[in-house]
Amino acid sequence: MLKDEISACRVCAERFAATHTRHAPRPVAWFAPGTPILIAGQAPGARVHESGKPFDDRSGDRLRDWMGVDRSTFYDLSKISFLPTALCFPGYDGRGSDLPPPPICYDTWHAQIIEHIGPPKVRLIIGTYAIKRHLGRTGALSEIIADWRSFPDGTFVLPHPSWRNTGWLKKHPTFVEEVLPVMRTAIRACL
Numbered sequence: 001m002l003k004d005e006i007s008a009c010r011v012c013a014e015r016f017a018a019t020h021t022r023h024a025p026r027p028v029a030w031f032a033p034g035t036p037i038l039i040a041g042q043a044p045g046a047r048v049h050e051s052g053k054p055f056d057d058r059s060g061d062r063l064r065d066w067m068g069v070d071r072s073t074f075y076d077l078s079k080i081s082f083l084p085t086a087l088c089f090p091g092y093d094g095r096g097s098d099l100p101p102p103p104i105c106y107d108t109w110h111a112q113i114i115e116h117i118g119p120p121k122v123r124l125i126i127g128t129y130a131i132k133r134h135l136g137r138t139g140a141l142s143e144i145i146a147d148w149r150s151f152p153d154g155t156f157v158l159p160h161p162s163w164r165n166t167g168w169l170k171k172h173p174t175f176v177e178e179v180l181p182v183m184r185t186a187i188r189a190c191l
């Protein structure tokens with residue numbers, strides 16, 4: 001079974017052991033066939049590494065607020081699947097900053113997971129790593145989000161919901177004022 005194979009994955013064991021956090025892989029495989037909503041994010045953080053639940057942190061609180069869903073809906077595997085760019089916490093560097101998601105995870109697992117889930121009705125793509133992988137777009141996030149009407153139907157690009165991005169959100173009101181209302185309506189329609 002795909003989830004069991006992913007849970008047993010240790011491809012990045014040496015890489016993670018060499019980080020400041022010296023942690024072991026703990027893949028967070030939270031997806032199911034036929035979910036109408038797909039959340040494609042970056043990688044689990046330290047807290048999610050402990051809990052094993054995607055976005056089980058303050059960023060998740062903000063994301064649930066943006067989506068207009070409660071925790072029980074958010075973690076309902078008949079409704080929402082998660083596909084982070086890397087399925088494990090990548091660790092911190094010596095300054096305590098998040099390391100980037102290892103590209104080998106995407107190359108190893110993503111095509112299988114996407115096929116397993118099937119086409120979603122609504123796709124939320126969060127942060128620059130996922131945007132590059134899923135839309136092939138690079139460059140300033142503000143410019144990509146300003147272009148939101150050009151994305152395929154049901155696809156929404158989001159900044160990372162980290163509270164560190166509060167200043168960015170204030171400077172770029174397009175996301176909150178224009179994108180969020182349309183995104184919430186699309187989410188409500190398929191729940």
Ligand code: SF4
Pocket residue numbers: 006009010011012013025026027086087088102104105106108
């Ligand atoms: S990040 Fe991906 S490839 Fe690396 S150990 Fe975790 S599941 Fe495996």
